[in-house]
Amino acid sequence: MLKSTERNAGSFFIIATVFFFIGGILTTALPAVIEKSWNKPSAGMKPYTESEARGKAIYVREGCWYCHTQQIRTLEADVKRYGWRGVDAPISTPSEFTRDAPHMFGTKRTGPDLARVGGKYDKSWHKTHFKNPRDLVPGSIMPPFPWILTGNNGQDFEDLVAYIQSMGRTIPWRPNNDYER
Amino acid sequence: MSSGLSRAWREEPSSTLFLLSSVVFFAITTLVGLLVATKFVFPEFMGNISFLTYGRLRPLHINGVLFGWLLAADMGLCFYLVPRLCGNKLWSEKLGIANAILFDLIILGAVFTTTAGITQGMEYAELPFVLDVGVVVAWLMFGANVFGTVATRKHEKMYASTWYIMGAVIWTAFVYLAGNFATIFFSGTNQANLNWFYVHNAVGLIFTPLGVGIAYYFIPKASQSPLYSHRLSMIGFWTIAFIYVWTGAHHMIHGPISQWLQTVSILFSAMLIIPVWTVIVNFFGTVSGKWDKVRQDPILKFLMAGTTFYLLTCFQGPMHSLRTVNAIVSKTDWIVGHAHMAVLGAFSFFAIAGSLFAVPVLAGRQLHSLKLANQAFWLIFTGGIVFFAGLWVGGFMQGLQWNNPAIPFIDTVKFMRPFWIVRLLSGALVYVGIFLIFYNLIRTLTGSAVERAATSPAV
Structure with a gap:
């Protein structure tokens, strides 16, 4: 069968396309159909508020996701590292991310993972940090973001912080001693 | 006396236009890469200007290098070698010229959108919808020309x-549609799965078949020896056609995605060793006994070094997908070293070699300077090895440190600084080499270099 493709571009086209679609469909379309949890929102999840949605747009625009992943993997190291004050971070599940488009799983951790960062640092911490990260974290290589602090008369900053505080909070996990309690 | 450029433009304008614009974008977008590398060492460097911040320059570097340089160079080389292999002319030069102009306008548009922060927020899929549509149109034009030439072959x-x-033409169309259009209808894990399907196959089913196809042409050509095994090339082609497409989920090992899909991606990743080894055996078999030529010829140097990097990249890939190895190297700078070995070390080397071969033929001239091309090779090769290996060592140790939650994250950042300095310095060496390639090719087209002794009907 494959031998004929040496001389016949038509049969080449058909076989190359069929091969592609076998693997393509079984790894993308099939899971979308059979994995119900992938589009079933977790119990406590509401859509992003307007402010959080604007904040997420800024997060996307500035490419925060190139350096910060949002996924607690099924690794002891992730669960421990991204917990808070002695409480382990729950492993991320697909249900927590159904409202995310674009998805923000990320691929590189130049900075720490942010999947459970909501509620850990208050607004004044973020203000100082965006102005110059090294004032709070010596040795950090995160860029300064002065234009976020001033954008839209400070609304950009408010929105971005609202988004950050929403991260990882669609399931109850936080300890009683984060800054808000 | 007409310049080499006017001859190339008269004879094969589509190929010339693609090769010329690609090497210009090569010199620009790798410079952006150097700026990005600088930011890792000096985070304040150009840091207070929104359109020059890291998060905007990184997508400019990556999209620019992948599409502005590598894909455009590959398209130019396809226009060069497909007619020669078919024994006829390109199906339509007019279509090819329009194709190159449209493609370059898309890249210029992308320079604007990425620095302005206009992005779809997914890896390799940053370009906004309008430009995505442009890419699809450009690819259909390209495909029509390739298949038109093949259909009228002698x-x-x-x-x-x-x-x-031909495989790349077909797969690129579907891969691009999956990553830039199908993703619109999904969110969360479903969207991520499609995104990684696209990212992985952009390398595996776009740049791999184009790069390997180009090397399959130029390695026998430059070494003046017949291909080692035709049958092996056939086995390699159809195994890659079947296996590659299954592996996208290996980018999310241990992540919020089903275990069975991770396992499928790991199994197929391991099987990729089959097509890769057929290619490697075939390429090394072809130059066997001709290694004295490699010493002289920068084109063969790029081809055989590229083949070696291809082997190493494709050995690393399956290893990374194993769960235990993945738990250490995933998300670290190791992967950045791996990705650069694939795109710069393997596929850009093939495209550079093809350009060094094709541009003089198109121009009807000798290459401006053989010596300069050899020097460029050694700069990119040695700079590249230090670049890749530095990030592997640093990234692996970083991964081990992450696996110990007692070590604060910021300490692992500070730990990486020496490796980022090495990356910047070795990257600068690479850049000098790339600039020499750019200069050499431009001078071949425009300078007063010697005309080719016999303007050989290069088939």
Whole structure:
């Protein structure tokens, strides 16, 4: 069968396309159909508020996701590292991310993972940090973001912080001693 | 006396236009890469200007290098070698010229949108919808030209390069649609799965078949020896056609995605060793006994070094997908070293070699300077090895440190600084080499270099 493709571009086209679609469909379309949890929102999840949605747009625009992943993997190291004050971070599940488009799983951790960062640092911490990260974290290589602090008369900053505080909070996990309690 | 450029433009304008614009974008977008590397060492460097911040320059570097340089160079080389393998002319030069102009306008548009922060927020899929539509149109034009040339061919039997290029034409269309259009209808894990399907196959089913197809043409050509095994090339082609597409989920090992899909991606990743080894054996078999030529010829140097990097990259890939290895290297700088070995070390080397071969033929001239091309090779090769290996060592140790939650994250950042300095310095060496390639090719086209002794009908 494959031998004929040496001389016949038509049969080449058909076989190359069929091969592609076998693997393509079984790894993308099939899971979308059979994995119900992938589009079933977790119990406590509401859509992003307007402010959080604007904040997420800024997060996307500035490419925060190139350096910060949002996924607690099924690794002891992730669960421990991204917990808070002695409480382990729950492993991320697909249900927590159904409202995310674009998805923000990320691929590189130049900075720490942010999947459970909501509620850990208050607004004044973020203000100082965006102005110059090294004032709070010596040795950090995160860029300064002065234009976020001033954008839209400070609304950009408010929105971005609202988004950050929403991260990882669609399931109850936080300890009683984060800054808000 | 007309310049080499006017001859190239008269004879094969589509190929010339693609090769010329690609090497210009090569010199620009790798410079952006150097700026990005600088930011890792000096985070305040150009840091207070929104359109020059890291998060905007990184997508400019990556999209620019992948599409502005590598894909455009590959397209130019396809226009060069497909007609030669088919024994005829390009199906339509007019279509090819329009194709190159449209493609370059898309890249210029992308320079604007990425620095302005206009992005779809997914890896390799940053370009906004309008530009995505442009890419699809440009690809259909390209495909029509390739298949038009193949359909009107004089030689009935098709060579390995022709299959690889035809395969790339077909797969790129579907891969691009999946990553830039199908993703619109999904969110969360479903969207991520499609995104990684696209990212992985952009390398595996776009740049791999184009690069390997180009090497299949130029390695026998430059070494003046017949291909080692036709049958092996066929086995390699059809195994890659079947296996590669299954592996996208290996980018999310241990992540919020089903275990069975991770396992499928790991199994197929391991099987990728089959097509890769057929290619490697075939390439090394072809130059066997001709290594004295490699010493002289920068084109063969790029081809064989690229083949070696291809082997190493494709050994690393399956290893990374194993769960235990993945738990250490995933998300670290190791992967950045791996990705640069694939795109710069393997596929850019093939494209550079092809350009160094094709541009003088198109121009009807000798290459401006053989010596300069050899020097460029050694700069990019040694700089590249230090670049890749530095990030592997640093990234691996970083990964081990992450696996110990007692070590604060910021300490692992500070730990990486020496490796980022090495990356910046070795990257600068690479850049000098890239600039020499750019200069050499431009001078071949525009300078007063010697005309080719016999303007050989290079088939």
